[in-house]
Amino acid sequence: MTKREVEVLVLSDIHLGTTGCHAQELLQYLKTIQPKMVILNGDIIDIWQFKKRYWPPLHTAVLLQFIAWATEQIPVYYITGNHDEYLRKFADTELGALKIKNKLSLKLNNKQVWVFHGDVFDVVMQNSKWLAKLGAIGYDALILLNRTVNNLLLKMGRERISISKTIKNSVKKAVAFINKFEDTVCSIAAEHHYDYAICGHIHQPENKIIVTPHGVVRYLNSGDWIENLSALEYQDEQWKLYFYEQDPLAKTVDLSTTASKTMDIPELFSLFINQH
Numbered sequence: 001m002t003k004r005e006v007e008v009l010v011l012s013d014i015h016l017g018t019t020g021c022h023a024q025e026l027l028q029y030l031k032t033i034q035p036k037m038v039i040l041n042g043d044i045i046d047i048w049q050f051k052k053r054y055w056p057p058l059h060t061a062v063l064l065q066f067i068a069w070a071t072e073q074i075p076v077y078y079i080t081g082n083h084d085e086y087l088r089k090f091a092d093t094e095l096g097a098l099k100i101k102n103k104l105s106l107k108l109n110n111k112q113v114w115v116f117h118g119d120v121f122d123v124v125m126q127n128s129k130w131l132a133k134l135g136a137i138g139y140d141a142l143i144l145l146n147r148t149v150n151n152l153l154l155k156m157g158r159e160r161i162s163i164s165k166t167i168k169n170s171v172k173k174a175v176a177f178i179n180k181f182e183d184t185v186c187s188i189a190a191e192h193h194y195d196y197a198i199c200g201h202i203h204q205p206e207n208k209i210i211v212t213p214h215g216v217v218r219y220l221n222s223g224d225w226i227e228n229l230s231a232l233e234y235q236d237e238q239w240k241l242y243f244y245e246q247d248p249l250a251k252t253v254d255l256s257t258t259a260s261k262t263m264d265i266p267e268l269f270s271l272f273i274n275q276h
Contacts, residue, residue, distance in 0.1 A: 001031070001032065001253075003031075003032060003033055003034040004032060004033050004034065005033075005034050005035075005036070005235065006033050006034065006035045006036070006233045006234070006235055007035070007036050007037065007234050007235050007236075008035070008036070008037045008038075008039065008108070008232075008233070008234035008235075009033065009035040009037070009038050009039065009231060009232070009233060009234075010039045010041055010115070010198060010220075010222045010231060010232035010233075010234075011026075011038070011039070011040055011041065011044070011222060011225070011231050011232075012040070012041035012042050012043060012044075012081070012117065012199075012200025012201070012221075012222045012223070012224065013042070013043040013081070013200045013201065013203055013222075013223070013224035013225065013226065014026060014040075014043065014044045014045075014062070014224070014225045015043055015044075015045075015046040015083065015224070015225070015226055016044060016045045016046060016055075016059045016062060016063065017045055017046045017047075017054065017055055017059060018046045018054075018226075019054065020226045021046075021059065021225060021226065022225050022226065022229055022244075023056065023058040023059050023061070023062050023225075024058050024255065025225070025229050025244050025250070026062055026225050026229070026244075027058060027061055027062055027065065027253075027255060027258070028244075028250045028251065028253040028255065029231070029242070029244055029247065029250045030062070030065050031065075031250075031253045031255075032247075032249055032250050032253060033233075035069065035074060036074065037074065037075045037077075038066065038069055038074060038075070038076045038077070039077045039079065039104065039115055039198075040066065040076065040077065040078045040079060041079045041081070041115060041116070041117055041198065041199070041200040041222060042079050042080055042081020042082070042083075042084065042116075042117030042118070042119070042200050042201065043081035043082065043083040043084060043117065043200060043201070043224075044078065044081070044084060045063075045083075045084050046083045046084070047083060047084050047085070047086050047087075057258075058255070058258070061255075061258050066098075067098070069097075070095070070096055070097040070098040071096070071097075072097075073096070073097050074097060075097050075099070076097055076098045076099070077099050077101055077104055077115075078098065078099070078100045078101070079101050079102065079103065079104055079115060079116060079117055080100065080101070080102055080117065081117035081118075081119060081200065081201065082117065082119035082201070087100055088102055102116070103115065103116035104116070105194075108196075108234065108237075109237050111195040111196060112193060112194045112195050112196070113194065113195065113196040113198065114189050114192070114194040114196065114197050114198065115198040116198075116199065117199065117200050117201050118181070118185065118199035118200055118201035118202065118221075119201050181199075181202055182206070182210060182219050182221075183210065183212070185197050185199055185219065186210040186212050186217040186219050187212040187213065187214060189217045190212045190213075190214035190215035190216070190217045191212075191214040193215075194217060195217065195218065196217065196218050196220060196239070197217050197218070197219050197220065198220045198221070198222070198232065199219075199220070199221050199222075200221065200222055200223075200224070202221065203223060203224040203226065203227060203228065204221055204223065204228075205221055205222065205223030205224075205228050205230040205241050205243075206219060206220065206221040206223075206241075207219075207220050207221075207232075207239060207240070207241050218239070220232055220239055222241075223241070228243065229243065229244035229245060230242060230243050230244070
């Protein structure tokens, strides 16, 4: 298969280690591209809900793909999020081409780019972390329910639905929170002379211009691999949103030969270190 070149790939909110994670679809997508830089923008591994008894082989395979890129000297930036905040104590650690960061500043074609997960602008996260963690458990349960409903719908020949997306889109407070989040991020980005602000966290893929009192900023959000199965790609001086559901090629990727061994996180990093 000829792989599609991507200058910069941004992924966030994969939530490896949870039942809601679409690791198979993500891996199929990753097998179709050849990135020159990879930015993992937080909540890649869900340490909040990590249970050793639930870590499928495909979740390992996703991490092995990131490690493989790093061993090929492709820069891989792991930006910490709230679900993997444990890694923040290792900020600025470098393992070859793999670098752990809390935030990242880039310059792409004379444009200033600010990349960070986004939980720092979440009022609930900052003031009631216990409530955020409780909400995460409830969200995971809702995703499980959603999968059960969709399996029944598919058997009936009907289209899949997203219960949580429907709730978010219909509840005014949720919409207001997202709008305020985006406006706050872009206002601060403009104040610091950034042209682009790239976030994750709210599971809402977006690519739009926001006008602030300090200037104009393009706001980008890579979405997630729980509901939207989306990413951001930078190529030919353009940022574009990627959606797995709109990619017929990725759906044809055969993963039957993918290694089935289950490895824990220390084993994975040990493997990476030994390759350097």
